[in-house]
Amino acid sequence: MTHLPGLLDTEAIRKDFPILDRMVHDGKRVVYLDNAATSQKPRQVLDALSGYYERHNANVHRGVHVLAEEATALYEGARDKVAHFVNAPSRDEVIFTKNASESLNLVANMLGWADEPYRVDSDTEVVITEMEHHSNIVPWQLLAQRTGAKLKWFGLTDDGRLDLSNVEEVITEKTKVVSFTLVSNIMGTVNPVEEIVRRAQEVGALVVVDASQAAPHMVLDVQALQADFVAFTGHKMCGPTGIGVLWGRQELLEDLPPFLGGGEMIETVSMHSSTYAPAPHKFEAGTPPVAQAVGLGAAVDYLSAIGMDRIAAHEHALTSYAVERLREVPDLRIIGPTTAEDRGAAISFVLGDIHPHDVGQVLDEQGIAVRVGHHCARPVCLRYGIPATTRASFYLYSTPAEVDALVDGLEYVRNFFG
Amino acid sequence: MKLDSMYQDVILDHYKNPHGRGLRDGDAEVHHVNPTCGDEITLRVRYEGDRIADVSYEGQGCSISQASASVLNELLVGKELAEARRIQETFLELMQSKGQLTPDDAMEDVLEDAVAFAGVSKYPARVKCALLSWMAWKDATAQALDDSAAKERTP
Ligand SMILES: Cc1ncc(COP(=O)(O)O)c(C=O)c1O
Numbered sequence: 001m002t003h004l005p006g007l008l009d010t011e012a013i014r015k016d017f018p019i020l021d022r023m024v025h026d027g028k029r030v031v032y033l034d035n036a037a038t039s040q041k042p043r044q045v046l047d048a049l050s051g052y053y054e055r056h057n058a059n060v061h062r063g064v065h066v067l068a069e070e071a072t073a074l075y076e077g078a079r080d081k082v083a084h085f086v087n088a089p090s091r092d093e094v095i096f097t098k099n100a101s102e103s104l105n106l107v108a109n110m111l112g113w114a115d116e117p118y119r120v121d122s123d124t125e126v127v128i129t130e131m132e133h134h135s136n137i138v139p140w141q142l143l144a145q146r147t148g149a150k151l152k153w154f155g156l157t158d159d160g161r162l163d164l165s166n167v168e169e170v171i172t173e174k175t176k177v178v179s180f181t182l183v184s185n186i187m188g189t190v191n192p193v194e195e196i197v198r199r200a201q202e203v204g205a206l207v208v209v210d211a212s213q214a215a216p217h218m219v220l221d222v223q224a225l226q227a228d229f230v231a232f233t234g235h236k237m238c239g240p241t242g243i244g245v246l247w248g249r250q251e252l253l254e255d256l257p258p259f260l261g262g263g264e265m266i267e268t269v270s271m272h273s274s275t276y277a278p279a280p281h282k283f284e285a286g287t288p289p290v291a292q293a294v295g296l297g298a299a300v301d302y303l304s305a306i307g308m309d310r311i312a313a314h315e316h317a318l319t320s321y322a323v324e325r326l327r328e329v330p331d332l333r334i335i336g337p338t339t340a341e342d343r344g345a346a347i348s349f350v351l352g353d354i355h356p357h358d359v360g361q362v363l364d365e366q367g368i369a370v371r372v373g374h375h376c377a378r379p380v381c382l383r384y385g386i387p388a389t390t391r392a393s394f395y396l397y398s399t400p401a402e403v404d405a406l407v408d409g410l411e412y413v414r415n416f417f418g
Numbered sequence: 419m420k421l422d423s424m425y426q427d428v429i430l431d432h433y434k435n436p437h438g439r440g441l442r443d444g445d446a447e448v449h450h451v452n453p454t455c456g457d458e459i460t461l462r463v464r465y466e467g468d469r470i471a472d473v474s475y476e477g478q479g480c481s482i483s484q485a486s487a488s489v490l491n492e493l494l495v496g497k498e499l500a501e502a503r504r505i506q507e508t509f510l511e512l513m514q515s516k517g518q519l520t521p522d523d524a525m526e527d528v529l530e531d532a533v534a535f536a537g538v539s540k541y542p543a544r545v546k547c548a549l550l551s552w553m554a555w556k557d558a559t560a561q562a563l564d565d566s567a568a569k570e571r572t573p
Contacts, residue, residue, distance in 0.1 A: 357480030365421045373455040387478040388456040
């Protein structure tokens, strides 16, 4: 077995993830390399979910009975855990949503309905990048269409990085908001936050960071990032589906208007008008995803106990190994950075002229789960003139043996279509 | 092995040596995409009365979608519209059968090489690939016939 410095004790970790023992296609143990799409869940999270429903389930913030109080304490406890996990100055800055997409739509709508000085309108500009997930493109396109604001973006270099050579022309005095991904879900690129934030601050633009592919894999410190909003999604970081997070700076959350209205987000309601609860509740209309928040809290505990720095080191070692091994595969071209420097654990590639759909299908038959397609980042495929990619993505339980299985699998694919 | 039921030799042959690929003159052109995977096809149809004179196409896609377009060209060019519709409906029925339908002789007579796609119907994610060009053909035909009907109405 291959031993690389920096690897975690995956033998122990894998025991926490029942699904990793799953056999597929006539007795092959599944090799799960689709972690950028969603991660698997450890026993600890599954237990937290069923424990919540078996012993504490009630609606939150509304009852005086024991169960309601316990449910509320668990839900708000999850908020504390998440706040701590991202080093938020205040727990009230953590808004629970249903996923990263909702978090990003929430910010776009806050700004669309805001008064000065935040208001996005036809005299202003919104900046994104060409490597965004559709969830960080479409909400801004909608905002631009509805307000008349101009949508601009940073392009990409040939090796899969942001082209910031024209940063001063892209981010200007008219820019109200700059929204970009910390780590690309399709190419794995880790973006230079500081440089973008510096320019945004110079012109007084707000900064939104899509940390969906960062929060699961590295230390995430919202204060160090110096962003105004940070969005991520629970299901990619060992949590359940149906829970996402938007962190926002307190003064902004106080000033900006709510988006969704309903129960929970109000202070008083009359037939003529309403006043709103303080943040974060102002932005959490209706019954929240309580069990899912509790599950995310358990996921954050699980990841923290292992250590985000150690998880990052593990993935870095594995990614270096994978990049090196993939280079041995004839006709394989990596789309994105070709070394492990400043890159995360998602690796996209094309294999000769074999369509990714076919690559994925033949890998699946060998028990290897990868993702194929445009990965909700179609502009990246257009930029590099390819219809789609095959993407392998790793996590804390991934092993060098799984990288080897992928490389062998690709050899098989080549022979199959050769 | 199970894969062989999807990747029949007939399919791989059509994929490697597609029939009628490339865009030629047509009465209507459509562009269809499969948003889940990025497969795309541009397809043109040309009619001589009720007879399909040509189906030409260009596209990017997996072996299943490309082979399916090639088979479509081979099967439909030269056919009368009513016959072509019957073939299209039979192919749709086969593809929606979730692997439960074993083509009988009658079906084989209608579908010829296209029966090779029976195995694909077991893979829900791939059924859309196989149907991409057929849906494009149906759409292009509707447009072409609409246009010619409109022309007949306005002298
Ligand atoms: C970078 C990035 N942003 C946003 C999202 C959207 O996450 P979700 O689908 O959970 O809203 C994803 C994941 O699909 C992603 O990878």
